[in-house]
Amino acid sequence: MEVRVRFAPSPTGALHIGGVRTALFNYLFAKKMGGKMLLRIEDTDQKRFVPGAEEYIIESLKWVGIHIDEGQGVGGPHAPYRQSERKEIYQKYVQQLLGEGKAYYAFDTDVELEAMRQRLKAAGAANTSYNALTRTQMRNSLTLNEDQTKQLIDAGTPYVIRIKVPMKEEIRFKDLIRDWVVVHANTLDDKVLMKSDGLPTYHLANIVDDHLMQITHVIRGDEWLPSAPLHILLYKFLGWEAPQFAHLPLILKPDLLDEKGKIIEERHGKLSKRDADEMGFPIFPLTWNGTNADGEDITSVGYREAGYYKEALINFLALLGWNDGTDKELFSLDELIDSFTLGRIHKTGSKFDIRKAKWFNQHYLRQKPDSELADGLVNALQQKSIPCSQEKANKIVHLMKERVTFPQEIHEQTEFLFQEPAVYEEAVVQTKWNQEAVTLLTAFKDELVTITEFNAETAKATLHTVLEKAGVKIGKVMPALRLALTGAGHGPDLMQIMDILGKEETSNRIKKAIDKLVVIG
């Protein structure tokens, strides 16, 4: 049988990084098994619908390289793939359950439900849910007779349809990650299947669609594990064979760290946008400018825009809760597909550590061809109206590639190549700008004129000549030269910098620094 998996997000905002990992694991498994990956949009909660979220999800998956074989955005034999467009389908199956006495109408209002919970709580009950015990006290088609029920419905009284969970039954299934899960039906409650607005809840819609769309493996977040027994029961009630389940461990929030990486405060729980914001890393794959499910406006920079490569993100995410059993840590998407097995996924959540993601990014940046980095640099400079030749861009990339983690750092850290220093780092002036250095720099500047072909080598040779003549070591002048040229005390190779700056500019900057800076010692 062909493996068919699905990624089924609800369009309640931008796709969370955890969702990306769930999609990734689904994709890896599908590809590994030679199967298909479906995308279904679970938009049964109209209140939390966020415009643009669906497009965002599709674009995000595309960016990370997860290819959808069937579903929303690409179509397929089981369309529509948006649950809000499948209302009648669910209706049919609830009617079936109702007819077979496996579900019932419930007319209880919010107030009545709350009163029930309060009453139970006051009585010291451990369980305050709507279940096989409490349903006998409530206003539903089980306690009301047929005429009363019909009257209420005909009068337009709002109602929901609940599943009638059996009293005595052991529900068990074998999860591909968690192994056997066994639960007694008496711990389950009579979950709402159909809401009063006529749309199904996740539980019903999910089972119906997974069955109709011939899903063979349900790979989803761990937060669904507690309701999995209910889903198994539903499959049984509908007379269907349940798919295989695999519940993925959650991504947990990191501890709060200071700049040195020391723990300021231990943090626990699943990773949220709040945590990411506070600790300064992205939570969404792409930048999101929109609302969240609560209707609040949000702007949040994505991994892509922050300079993360998709290769790095995927590699990092895949290794959060999974490994291939060897010491291998660097995986391309194809290699991940090749070595992926659900059995090697952990049962327990893992803390998110952005420092590891950065390390992956640095690695993948170095894998990039210089030309790609140079093009990016030229583009970035163009946006600031700074002209830069291809040749110069190549030199800068060569200078910076091994020094940065993100591509944008190449231009952020080389502003001095396009602009003479406005300020000189005070600490360096104090300690390194002395009479000896100034004398040497003056000599070097004067000697510069004689160079016909100016480049890193000739500049270096010239500098050495000057130093030899004066009988001084190179360390005497380098900090001062760097200061004059860049305004800073440290940075990339100075000879290369002079090369990129050119003879004129190098000479000018030395002259300016000598004019501007006061000699202390």
Place this chain on the structure above:
RNA sequence: GGUCUAUUCGUCUAGGGGUUAGGACGCAUCCCUUUCACGGAUGAAACACGGGUUCGAUUCCCGUAUGGACUACCA
């Protein structure tokens, strides 16, 4: 509170009845170097605790502690 579940360096993890408990990120030191990075070398750093079972337990069993998920007409 209830249901389910987990626990190896700070973090991600390998391993599994007998190991010097391995790797990676991060951290520290040294080397390279004109500086800062990069790179190289080295180092500090872990089997939650208590009982069993066993010749032997970090590994198996039971408790305890702690962590996690869920406990909506949200998904």
